[in-house]
Amino acid sequence: MPSLLAFQFWDDECVVYNRLSGDTHLLPALHAEILQLITEGIRGDNLIARLIAEHAISHDEATELTSSLYKSYKSLGLVDSSWN
Amino acid sequence: MKPVLLIEFLRSCGAGELTKTEAQRYPWELLIRQSRRANLISRVALFLQEAGILDDIPAQPRQHFLNALRIAKANARATNWEVRDLYRILRGQNIDFILLKGSAYIWSENSASKGRLFSDVDIMVRESSLEDAERVLVHSGWMGSTLNGYDQRYYRQWMHEIPPLQHLKRQTTLDLHHSIIPPVSYPDFPAEKLWQQAIPAEDMPGLFMLSHIDMILHSAVHLFHEGEFDQGLRDLSDLDLMIREYILDGDLWEGLLLRAAELGLELPLYYALNYTQRVLATPVPEQILQKAARQRGRRHLPDGLLDLLFLAAFVPDHETCRVRGGKVARFLLFIRSHWIKMPWHLLFPHLVRKGWLRLRGENSH
Amino acid sequence: MLISDLDCNTLKTHLSGQGLRFRTGPFSVSLRATIPAIARHIAKLYPHSETLDNDAFIDFHITTHQVAGLRRWLKPQVVFSFDGYKPFKPLPLAQAAAAFEWGLNWCIASSSHQYLIIHSAVVEKDGQAVILPGSPGSGKSTLCAALIHRGWRLFSDEMALLSAADGMIHSVPRPVSLKNQSIEIIKAFTQEPVWGERIEGTTKGDIEHMCAPDSSVRQPPTAIHAKYLVFPHYQSGCLTEITPLSKGRASMNLIENAFNFNILGHQGFEMVSDLVDSLECYDFTYPDLKQALDGIEQITSAKP
Known part of the structure; x- marks a missing residue:
């Protein structure tokens, strides 16, 4: 099955297309990367560890960012427990 | 009656004779025009694709079929998204619901989903959860309609559904039912019996489809009782496809008759079998048709007259095939549907009111 | 004939x-x-x-x-x-x-879903095509009407047809529809064109249709790879401003202006991504027609 989300990165931005809803979203590249990781099943501590390793951010920043993004992605229908 | 190209086409699909079509010489333009008018162009395109002859069709008409396939695909995607959204909302309140009509066909990917286009989503909840369902939907972006007091009362008092809801952002219309037939015409319809045989959707507890037989019966009730014949041929084609898929292949003819008797839907079932067989050559065995004719109860109009009306109404309202009196037939069938629904003392003032609104150019339901 | x-x-x-x-x-x-x-x-x-x-x-x-x-x-x-x-x-x-x-x-x-259809004017000169999407009031049609009397060729006034088959913009050179004050502005700008009859009091105001000049419709090609994407914004009394637009933002704006993006779905998304990838994208604010024409020349000749 093809991925439910399609990503198009340009510089520091990314356009994401949701094949289920048909909606398109413009995200900062970092936020889109996090979304990509979430949809690949990388969550919680693993996700935070990846962010700290690959980007220059602290543990607290990473925790806050991932939890707020997860919430907003859920409300946008970009992630959902029933299809991830 | 003169043969109508679109109807001949659908009959040859049913007979599996499409592959014999001479793709270079067939009158595609006419087929496109009639099927577009009948809202069947995507279904026609899908049949052509399945028969493997789409590629043989000259480029210009082929393009219209390819575009129609795109529309059907987008329509199915949008429908399934609405279903997911409704599931998220209603599941949160533990409200079970059954998908009806087009959305059920598409979600279950049955034969009637083929190239099925529609704009409304129809769901049914138990009457006991109707108020809760309406409340939570309105809270979640499904707006109540702006119908006036008379129309609100008409729905809530006489109908099997509440006034249509509309999604704030996506503009989709949602019909929320608690039964499949208006209480005013069938006061004690046992809707709970539909729930007993409903089929749960995979991995989504609380979401159901009607059983295959009930799906056919509902489709028949909808077509022959609700009086919307603008899409008459499309709806008849749904019935044809589902009868072939669910009944013919499993030889469930007796089960279909029994269930119709159990639910008191013998009359619409008879019409469904009779007219699918006559218009679209659905292979209904002769003794089944006779049995269905015997068990149907009360008739509202003589068969001869109904034949005249229905057969005219199933011909697409297109200038290349329109039958004389087609518009009148559709109008009379519309009146008939209200006649079945309502007792005379209620019907008469209702129609007068509708007629008056129509003269003033206002839209009523 | x-x-x-x-x-x-x-x-x-x-x-x-x-x-x-x-x-x-x-x-x-x-x-x-x-x-x-x-x-x-x-x-x-x-x-x-x-x-x-x-x-x-x-x-x-x-x-x-x-x-x-x-x-x-x-x-x-x-x-x-x-x-x-x-x-x-x-x-x-x-x-x-x-x-x-x-x-x-x-x-x-x-x-016509063999195309992604974008609400936009498209003009071409020397093989360089410019897509000018238009929300109401952007001045897209006025700008288009003026450009086709200054050596540009009309590809389309109302809709850009982006072909799913070849990624090119296909031409559909129908009359240019002008509204309200734009009619007088273009009549003052050029005596050349043939006009239809004035249609008053439509939901969009008064309308006149203008026939594109011969030079602008007759010769091939009928399909072309676009090079520029310019979002015009008319603003009376402002200074001309040409701002490069990020590809992400440009994609979102294009999708918003597409009539049938929902039909093309994922394919439409890929088409927009490929198109935008190959375009130079700008936001363009201008105060009057003269500045607008200069601005388009500036964008398409030298680097702004």
Whole structure:
């Protein structure tokens, strides 16, 4: 099955297309990367560890960012427990 | 009656004779025009694709079929998204619901989903959860309609559904039912019996489809009782496809008759079998048709007259095939549907009111 | 044979009989109309369109007829119909030509999904095509009307057809529709063009259609790879400003301006991504037509 989300990165931005809803979203590249990781099943501590390793951010920043993004992605229908 | 190209086409699909079509010489333009008018162009395109002859069709008409396939695909995607959204909302309140009509066909990917286009989503909840369902939907972006007091009362008092809801952002219309037939015409319809045989959707507890037989019966009730014949041929084609898929292949003819008797839907079932067989050559065995004719109860109009009306109404309202009196037939069938629904003392003032609104150019339901 | 080769009576006979069959861009149309204003509109504004034989395949069978019944005496109206389907409510008879133009737009946008259809003007010069998407008030049509009288070729005034098959923009050079003050601005700008009749009091205000100059429609090519994407913003009294637009933002804006993005879905997303990838994208704010023309020249010749 093809991925439910399609990503198009340009510089520091990314356009994401949701094949289920048909909606398109413009995200900062970092936020889109996090979304990509979430949809690949990388969550919680693993996700935070990846962010700290690959980007220059602290543990607290990473925790806050991932939890707020997860919430907003859920409300946008970009992630959902029933299809991830 | 003169043969109508679109109807001949659908009959040859049913007979599996499409592959014999001479793709270079067939009158595609006419087929496109009639099927577009009948809202069947995507279904026609899908049949052509399945028969493997789409590629043989000259480029210009082929393009219209390819575009129609795109529309059907987008329509199915949008429908399934609405279903997911409704599931998220209603599941949160533990409200079970059954998908009806087009959305059920598409979600279950049955034969009637083929190239099925529609704009409304129809769901049914138990009457006991109707108020809760309406409340939570309105809270979640499904707006109540702006119908006036008379129309609100008409729905809530006489109908099997509440006034249509509309999604704030996506503009989709949602019909929320608690039964499949208006209480005013069938006061004690046992809707709970539909729930007993409903089929749960995979991995989504609380979401159901009607059983295959009930799906056919509902489709028949909808077509022959609700009086919307603008899409008459499309709806008849749904019935044809589902009868072939669910009944013919499993030889469930007796089960279909029994269930119709159990639910008191013998009359619409008879019409469904009779007219699918006559218009679209659905292979209904002769003794089944006779049995269905015997068990149907009360008739509202003589068969001869109904034949005249229905057969005219199933011909697409297109200038290349329109039958004389087609518009009148559709109008009379519309009146008939209200006649079945309502007792005379209620019907008469209702129609007068509708007629008056129509003269003033206002839209009523 | 072109529509301009038909004499007035032949044209009317076709329109009131079996239908006038002609090509506009990649589409073939059969039009039936007994309303005289439609005949005049077609003769004046579609002279370059090629007429078609009776055995040619027709994409859109269209009628624009006067609404029958008692009302025709009190309040004459016109109704547009596409194979019997009527997408709009009847309009006042005086708006018949507008009903035809809007109706044909509707036919194309609702059924031609071999293209991603973007609400936009497209003009071309020396092989360089500019896409000018237009939200209302952006001045897209005014700008387009002026450009095609300054050496640019009209690809389209109302819709950019981005082909799913080849990623190119296909030309559909129909009349340019101008509204309200834009009409006077363009009439002051050039004496050259042929105009249709003024249509007053439509939902979009007063409208006049302008026929594109010969030089701007006759020669090939009919499809081209676009090079620039410019979002025009008219703002009276402002300073001209040319701002590079990020590709992400440009994609979102294009999608917002597409009529059928929801139909093309994932494929549409890939088409937009490929297109935007190959374009230079700008936001362009301008105070008047002269500055607008200079700005477009600046964008397409030197680097701003």
